[in-house]
Amino acid sequence: MRTRFRPDHQLTARMLLTIFLLGLVYVVFIAVLVALIKSLVAIVLVVAALLFAQFWFSDRIALYAMRARIVTPEEAPQLHGIIDRLCATANMPKPQVAIADLGMPNAFATGRSQRRAVIAVTTGLLERLDADELDGVLSHELSHIAHRDVVVMTTASFLGVLAGLVARFTLYSTMFGGGRDRRNGDQLFLLILAVMAVSATVYAVSFLLIRALSRYRELAADRAGAILTGRPSELASALTKISGDISRIPSRDLRTEQPFNAFFFAPAFGAGASLSLLLSTHPSLEQRLNQLAELANELGKES
Template sequence: MNGLKTALLMTLLTILFLFIGKMIGGQNGMIIALIIALGMNFFSYWFSDKIVLSMYGAKEVTEAEAPNLYNIVRRVATRAGIPMPKVYIMQNPTPNAFATGRNPEHAAVAVTTGILQLLDSEELEGVIAHEIAHISNRDILIGTIAATFAAAIMFLADMARWAMIFGGSRHDDEEGGNPFSAVAAIVAMIIAPLAATLIQMAISRSREYLADETGAKYCGKPLALASALKKIAYGNEMMPMDAKPATAHMFIMSPLSGSSILHLFSTHPPIEKRIERLQAMAAGRL
C-alpha cells in the first residue's frame, strides 16, 4: 500500500513539474531547471554517505569493537538479501540511527551511543531492520528523485519571478498584457513550490511507514520496533539532538520532531501512528 502511495505521489510530483514548467518556464526553462536540479541532487546522491557520516562525526567500527551491533546488522542484512553494510557509531547521547549510501552495495548504518545504551537487543534489532529496509527499498534514490523534481519546480518559480521583475512590466506595456495569464503565473509561483514541498514530505512519510513495515518483517518482531520507537521518542524529547534540518529525514525519528513543525511539513509520520500500525501488524490486522 505504501509503495503504491509513493508511486502515486511521484506521479503527481512529475505532473506538477510538467504543468508548472509549461506554464511559467516554457520548454526551455523546464529543461534548464531540471538540469540544474539534477546536477545538485546527483552530487548529493553520490556523496551523501560521506557527507552525512562526517557531519555527525560517525566512526566506522569493526566486529571486534562492537560485536553485538555488528552481528545484528549482519543478521538482518542477510535476511534482507543485501551485502553487509558498513557499521558506524556516533558519539551522541540522543538515541537515534540512520542509513545512507547510494545503493545496497555502497551502504552504511549509523547509530548513536545513546541508542546503544537505551535499547535492549531485540529493540536494537528492530531499529537496524528499519534502517536496512531503507537500504533494500532504495529510499535514498527515491528521495533524491523527489528532491530533484521539487527543486526544479522551485527553480522555475524563481525564474518566473525574476522574469516578471526585469521584463514583465515592459512586456505588458508593449503588448497590452493578459491579466488572467499574469495572475495565473503569480499564483503558480506561490502555490507550486508549496505544493511540491508538501508532496515531497508526503513521499518521505510514506517511505517511513514502508520501512517500519519491511523492517518488522526482517526482524520478525513488530512490537520490538514499536517499543524502540517509543523509547527513542522519549529520549529525543528529553535530550534533543543538534541536527541539521537538511538531514532530519534520514533518521529513524526526526531530530526536529520536538519543534512546532506542522504535520504536513514533517518528514516523518506521527510516532503514535507508527506504533499503532506496528501493533496492528503484530496482531495480524495489517
Template structure:
C-alpha cells in the same frame, strides 16, 4: 514500479526547479534551471548518499571500531537476505537513524551515538531492521535524491529572494514572482517529500518487524526515540531540514501532528500498528528468516539473544 515512481518524483522536482527559474529569469531562467536540474539528478543518483552522510558528519565504522553495532547490522542484513551495507555513526546526542544509497548493493545505514547509548541492543536491532527494510524496499534512492534536490530547490529560492529582485533580471512577473518562488517552491518540494516519506514509514515498520522478529522491540524503540527527539535538538538536521524524512523519527523540533504537514506519521499511530501486528503474530514475534547462528558463548537469535541488555557504553561495545 519503483523505477516509475522514481522517474515521476524526479520529473516533479525538476518541474518545481524549472518553475523557480522561470519566475526569476523567464524562459532563459527556466532553461538554465532545467540544465542544472538534469545535472543534479545525474549527480544525485551516484552521490546523494555521500552528500547526506557528509551533511550529518557521519563516519564509517567496522567490526573493529564498533563491534557490537556492526554485528547487529551484519546479522540483520543476513536475516533479510541483503548485502552488508556500510555502517556509519553520527556523533549526536539525539537518538535517531537513517538509511541511504541508490540500491541494496550500495547502501549505508547510520545511527547516532544517542541512539546507541539510550536504547537496548534489541531496540537498536529493531531500528536497524527498519532501516534495512527501507534498503530492501528500495526507498533509499528515492528518499535520498529527494532530500538532495529539495534542499537545492530551497537554496535556489533563497538565492532568488536575495539576488533575483533587481530590475535587470528577465522575470516576466518582477519582484512579486521572486517572493512567490521563495515561499512556494520549498513548500511544494516539502509536500512531495512528505507524501513519499509518510507512506513508506508504515511499510518499513512492518518489514523491519519481520526482519528482527519482534514488532514490540520496534514499538519500544519508536517511543523512546520520539520522546527524546523533541527534547534534544539535532544541529545537523536543523541546518539541513530537507533530510528530515530520511530519519526513522523526525529529527526537527515541533513536529507532532499526523496531518498533511508532518514529515512522518504520528509515532502513536505507528506504535498502534505494530501492537496490532504483534497481536496477529501470536505473542509478538515472527518466525526467524534464515537467522544466522549466534557466536559462541551467546544465546541464539539474530543478534545475540532476546532480553539481553546493551552493555554500558552502548551496543557497539
C-alpha cells in the same frame, strides 16, 4: 537481488504516484523557466548537474552533514554483528556501517543503491538501546534500503531543492543587480517576481507530496522490519524509549538536526513540539505503536 523483506505493493504504488506527480510539476516548472528566462541550455545544464550531484553523492553528503564516519567490525563489533545477522536473514548485501558522534538517539540509512548503502547510528542510540531494541531499529533501516526508499526520497526531494535554489538565486539577483535603465529594470524585476512565484509554488507542492510519501514509508519500514525479526515489541520498545529521550532534549539543541528529519528513524522534535500531520515527515508515535500492536496480534495468531 531479491531480499526476504516482503514486497509492499501499497508502498510501491504510492512511490510511483508521488514520482509521477512530482515529475508533472517538474516538467511544468522547467517549461515556465524556459519561457521566462529563454535559456534552455543553461537551465538543462544546471538541472542535470544538481540532479547528478544529489543522486551520486547522496551517501557522502548525508554522512558529512551528520558528522558520521564509517566504522570497521573491529571498531564496532556488536553493531556489525547485528547487521550481519539481519542481512543474512533478509538475504541482502550488507551496507556500510557508520557512527555519528551525536548525543541525540537516532539512526538513518542513505546511499544510491543497495550496494552503495550506508546505515548510520548515533552514539546516543547505542548508549540507550539494548541489543534487542537495536535489532528492531536496524531492521527498520534495512527495510528502507531493501525497498529503495533512499533513492526514491533523494530523487523526489530534488525538485524542492531546485525550486528553493532558483528562488534564492533570483532574490540575490534582485538585491545585488544594477547598471540597468529604468524600463529594462522594471521588466527584469517583473521577470524575477514571476520566477520566484513559480519556484515558491513548486516548492510548496513538492514539499507536501514528499512529506506524505515520507510518512507512509516510515510505517511501511516499521511493518517490514518487525516482520523480518518476528518481534514487533522490540521496535515498539525502541520507538517509545527514543521518543521519550528526544522529548527531554532542549529544543535549541535539536534545531541543527531537524532539517534531517526525513532521514531519521524518529523525528528530532523536542518537548512541546506540535506540527500538523500534513507537514510532518513521520507518522505520530501513537500511529506507529498501534500498527506494531496490530502486527504483533497478527503474528501471534499465525504462530
